[in-house]
Amino acid sequence: MLKLDSISKVYRVGTFGGQTLTAVRDVSFDIGPGEVVSLIGESGSGKSTIGKMILRLSGVTRGSISFDGTDIATLSGRKKLKEYYRHVQGVFQDPFSSYNPVFKADRVFEMVRKEYFPRLSTGEWEKKLRSSLEVVRLDPNQVLNKYPHQLSGGQLQRLLIARALLLDIKFLVADEVISMLDASTRIDVLNLLADLKARGLGILFITHDLALGNYVSDRTVILRNGRIVEMGETEEVFANPLHPYTTRLLSSVPQMHRKWAEVEAELQAQAPQGQSRCLYHDRYPSDGATTDAPDGPPLAEVASGHFVGCFRVDEEGEC
Numbered sequence: 001m002l003k004l005d006s007i008s009k010v011y012r013v014g015t016f017g018g019q020t021l022t023a024v025r026d027v028s029f030d031i032g033p034g035e036v037v038s039l040i041g042e043s044g045s046g047k048s049t050i051g052k053m054i055l056r057l058s059g060v061t062r063g064s065i066s067f068d069g070t071d072i073a074t075l076s077g078r079k080k081l082k083e084y085y086r087h088v089q090g091v092f093q094d095p096f097s098s099y100n101p102v103f104k105a106d107r108v109f110e111m112v113r114k115e116y117f118p119r120l121s122t123g124e125w126e127k128k129l130r131s132s133l134e135v136v137r138l139d140p141n142q143v144l145n146k147y148p149h150q151l152s153g154g155q156l157q158r159l160l161i162a163r164a165l166l167l168d169i170k171f172l173v174a175d176e177v178i179s180m181l182d183a184s185t186r187i188d189v190l191n192l193l194a195d196l197k198a199r200g201l202g203i204l205f206i207t208h209d210l211a212l213g214n215y216v217s218d219r220t221v222i223l224r225n226g227r228i229v230e231m232g233e234t235e236e237v238f239a240n241p242l243h244p245y246t247t248r249l250l251s252s253v254p255q256m257h258r259k260w261a262e263v264e265a266e267l268q269a270q271a272p273q274g275q276s277r278c279l280y281h282d283r284y285p286s287d288g289a290t291t292d293a294p295d296g297p298p299l300a301e302v303a304s305g306h307f308v309g310c311f312r313v314d315e316e317g318e319c
C-alpha cells in the first residue's frame with residue numbers, strides 16, 4: 001500500500017539557507033493494509049520528517065513514496081490531492097494545537113463535511129459522525145458541542161482520529177499520538193490503534209518510546225541520524241537486537257529492579273571495540289557500496305525480513 005523507496009530529505013538551513021542538513025538518508029520500507037509499523041528513534045533522528053513527507057507536508061529530496069502504486073510526488077492539483085487525503089491522514093503529538101480554543105471542538109468535523117461531503121443532508125451527516133465517534137469509543141453526548149478546554153487530551157486526540165475515520169482512510173500516520181496523554185488514556189488510544197489495524201488500516205506509529213512500539217506494532221524500524229540501523233518483525237528486533245545502537249536503546253529503557261550503574265557497566269562492555277566487530281560489514285551485496293557513499297551501504301538482510309545496518313566504528317569510536 002505505502003512504499004518508501006530510498007527516500008532522503010535535505011533541509012536548507014542557516015541564515016540565508018546556504019547550508020544543508022540531511023535529516024533522512026536512503027530510507028526504504030513498506031507498510032501493507034492492516035499492518036502497524038513503528039518508527040523508533042531519538043529526538044532529531046528524522047521520524048517526523050518521514051511522516052511529513054508521507055503526508056506531503058514536506059517534499060522528498062531523493063527517492064520516492066508511492067501509495068497504491070502511484071508516486072505521491074505526481075499528485076498535483078487540488079482534485080488529486082483531495083483524493084490522496086481521503087485515504088491518507090495524520091494525527092500528531094499535541095491534540096490541543098489542532099483546535100482553536102475560541103471555537104467548539106467539533107468544528108474540526110465541519111471542515112471535513114464542507115470539503116468532502118457537501119451534499120450530505122444534516123441527518124445523514126449526523127449519522128455518519130456518530131458512527132465515527134463510536135469507533136473511537138466516544139459518547140457523542142459527552143463530546144459534541146463542547147469547547148476544547150472542556151475535553152481531555154485523550155478525548156481531543158480521539159476526536160481527531162474520528163475525523164480521519166470520516167474519510168475513507170486506508171493509512172494513518174500517528175506521530176507521537178500518545179506522548180502527551182496520561183497513562184490511563186494512553187492505553188485507550190493504543191487499543192484504538194489496534195482496532196483500526198483490525199479494520200485493515202495501515203499505520204505508521206512514530207514514537208521515541210520503545211515500549212509503546214513493542215506493544216502496538218508488527219514491524220519495527222529503528223532510525224538513527226536519519227538512517228535505518230535495524231528493522232524487522234517487532235518480536236525479532238526486540239528479542240534479538242543486532243545493531244549495537246538498538247541494543248543500547250533497548251537497554252536504556254528504565255529497568256526498575258536494577259541500579260543504573262549496573263546497566264551502564266553492561267552497556268560499556270557491549271560497545272563495539274573496532275571495525276572487526278561489525279559482523280554485517282562483509283555481507284553487503286555490492287563491492288562498490290562502502291560507508292563512503294553519501295548514504296552509506298545498504299542494509300544487510302541477516303535473517304528473513306530482519307535487516308541491519310553496518311556499524312563500522314571510526315576513530316572516535318562512533319558507529
Ligand SMILES: Nc1ncnc2c1ncn2[C@@H]1O[C@H](COP(=O)(O)OP(=O)(O)OP(=O)(O)O)[C@@H](O)[C@H]1O
Nearest residue numbers: 011013021023041042043044045046047048049050
Ligand atoms: N523545516 C525544517 N528545516 C530545517 N531543519 C529541520 C526542519 N524540520 C526538521 N529539521 C531538522 O531535521 C532533523 C530531524 O528532525 P525531525 O523533526 O524529523 O526529528 P524527530 O526524530 O521527529 O525528532 P522529535 O522526536 O524531537 O520530534 C533535526 O535535526 C531537525 O532540526
